[in-house]
Amino acid sequence: MTVTTPSTSAHDSVAATLERVEQALDNDRLPVEIFNDEAVFKAEMDQIFGTCWVFLAHESEIPKAGDFVQRRIGVDPVIVTRDGKGEVNVLSNYCRHRGTQVCQTDAGNSRFFKCPYHGWTYSNDGDLVGTPNKHGAYAENLDPKEWGLYRAPRVDSRFGFIFASLAAEGPTLDEYLGGAGWMLQMMVGLHPDGMRVAGPPERYKLKANWKTGSENFAGDTYHVGTLHYSNEEIGIAPDLKSNVEVTRSYDFGNGHYTIGFPFVELAGPFAAFWGYDPETAAKFDLSGLDETQRHMVENEPPIVGTIFPNLSFLRSPVPVRIGEMEMAVVTTFRQWQPVGPGEMELWNWQFVWTFQDEQQALDAYVAGQFTFGSAGTFEVDDTVAWEGAPKAAKSPWMRRQEMEFSFGQAHMSPVNREADPTYKGPGIKRPTGFGEHNQISFYRHWVNTLRHGTQATSVQEG
Ligand code: FES
Ligand SMILES: [Fe+2]
Numbered sequence: 001m002t003v004t005t006p007s008t009s010a011h012d013s014v015a016a017t018l019e020r021v022e023q024a025l026d027n028d029r030l031p032v033e034i035f036n037d038e039a040v041f042k043a044e045m046d047q048i049f050g051t052c053w054v055f056l057a058h059e060s061e062i063p064k065a066g067d068f069v070q071r072r073i074g075v076d077p078v079i080v081t082r083d084g085k086g087e088v089n090v091l092s093n094y095c096r097h098r099g100t101q102v103c104q105t106d107a108g109n110s111r112f113f114k115c116p117y118h119g120w121t122y123s124n125d126g127d128l129v130g131t132p133n134k135h136g137a138y139a140e141n142l143d144p145k146e147w148g149l150y151r152a153p154r155v156d157s158r159f160g161f162i163f164a165s166l167a168a169e170g171p172t173l174d175e176y177l178g179g180a181g182w183m184l185q186m187m188v189g190l191h192p193d194g195m196r197v198a199g200p201p202e203r204y205k206l207k208a209n210w211k212t213g214s215e216n217f218a219g220d221t222y223h224v225g226t227l228h229y230s231n232e233e234i235g236i237a238p239d240l241k242s243n244v245e246v247t248r249s250y251d252f253g254n255g256h257y258t259i260g261f262p263f264v265e266l267a268g269p270f271a272a273f274w275g276y277d278p279e280t281a282a283k284f285d286l287s288g289l290d291e292t293q294r295h296m297v298e299n300e301p302p303i304v305g306t307i308f309p310n311l312s313f314l315r316s317p318v319p320v321r322i323g324e325m326e327m328a329v330v331t332t333f334r335q336w337q338p339v340g341p342g343e344m345e346l347w348n349w350q351f352v353w354t355f356q357d358e359q360q361a362l363d364a365y366v367a368g369q370f371t372f373g374s375a376g377t378f379e380v381d382d383t384v385a386w387e388g389a390p391k392a393a394k395s396p397w398m399r400r401q402e403m404e405f406s407f408g409q410a411h412m413s414p415v416n417r418e419a420d421p422t423y424k425g426p427g428i429k430r431p432t433g434f435g436e437h438n439q440i441s442f443y444r445h446w447v448n449t450l451r452h453g454t455q456a457t458s459v460q461e462g
Contacts, residue, residue: 010039029404035209036393041341049074051167051453055311059160060196066109083125090152090164091126159188179252179426190284193354198365201347204374208386210344213336217312218257219438247433255308255445257438260300275317292425310336318367330368342390409436
């Protein structure tokens with residue numbers, strides 16, 4: 001008789017699932033079970049969140065020595081600190097003595113973190129610097145060097161966006177981001193002072209799987225006209241339905257994507273640069289951009305996108321007040337934080353340009369909360385729709401049916417979805433939002449990363 005250990009059988013079951021997913025994707029389908037499965041979720045925490053570069057914080061959240069924020073890599077709490085030397089540290093928020101969280105608040109300023117359980121105290125660069133009753137309890141036998149907080153082995157940042165990897169080795173952040181770094185430059189690198197957070201991230205729980213958020217922002221323009229139609233009705237966003245065909249979709253490889261929107265072609269030259277007012281747009285410095293980037297930001301800038309695994313963004317003009325012409329341009333970066341197989345937290349940051357005055361920043365923030373805050377006119381639509389997948393994944397009937405989701409636009413859409421041969425930027429550009437290519441590519445990348453951990457790969461057409 002063969003004895004199978006639980007971990008081996010869990011491993012086998014994930015391997016079998018991945019094989020099934022891969023075959024289904026070849027037929028433009030996706031098995032539903034990946035949205036609510038314990039073994040898959042555990043494998044994601046190890047292979048995806050344990051190896052990829054994960055976004056943690058923006059430098060404007062911790063500008064001064066001693067500043068810190070509490071964040072997560074997968075399900076693991078970490079503290080992102082700026083120490084006395086100005087360095088950024090990413091520390092595990094588990095006390096080395098018994099695992100209690102040494103930092104109990106979301107954000108603050110401190111040189112030390114004192115564990116509430118027995119009082120072990122760590123400096124803000126992670127060293128163990130205090131143990132109560134040290135003489136009686138340990139004499140000289142406890143080596144504090146051995147018992148500092150665990151540190152993320154690799155931390156790096158681009159345009160103020162701080163990422164960390166729990167893998168000691170692997171692609172550098174630049175290699176990992178690839179074309180997404182090129183995209184970030186357009187989103188947040190257009191001014192030497194950069195962007196700043198307009199406030200701490202708003203956080204809310206959804207009974208949805210984290211992948212659905214990443215998939216949606218990777219390229220799902222198809223849902224906008226239907227799910228968000230009420231926004232058209234109340235005058236926030238005109239012509240939602242007709243926009244899918246004219247959006248451009250970009251697949252940068254490595255699980256990173258964006259959708260570009262031809263504002264100028266549709267609305268005229270005043271809509272260049274996402275519709276920023278001319279004074280704001282005049283402050284942008286395009287000298288560091290290549291020709292393709294310039295063409296994009298002026299004519300069809302990125303509006304939504306995903307950086308694998310769980311960082312997405314959206315930038316769009318929104319009326320400052322309903323029914324009025326005055327627009328503010330909203331920029332949200334958000335993370336789909338995994339909590340469990342069928343549960344996530346949505347963390348939503350609003351960003352403004354550092355050079356914008358208080359009123360401009362406030363207008364952008366209010367417009368952002370009004371549309372993409374937790375009670376926002378767009379946000380509430382998505383969050384309800386996304387709860388279907390994990391429910392279906394647990395449904396006894398749907399399991400008997402071996403339910404699969406349809407990604408058939410990849411081969412059924414009659415509009416031109418071939419890669420644009422004139423495009424000179426990284427990855428692949430398609431001239432339409434139809435095709436579900438980005439979404440299929442996202443799940444293919446997910447399969448690869450679950451099998452092999454993160455690797456720098458190039459985009460494949462398909
Ligand atoms: S658990 Fe932190 S000091 Fe004991
Ligand atoms: Fe949406």
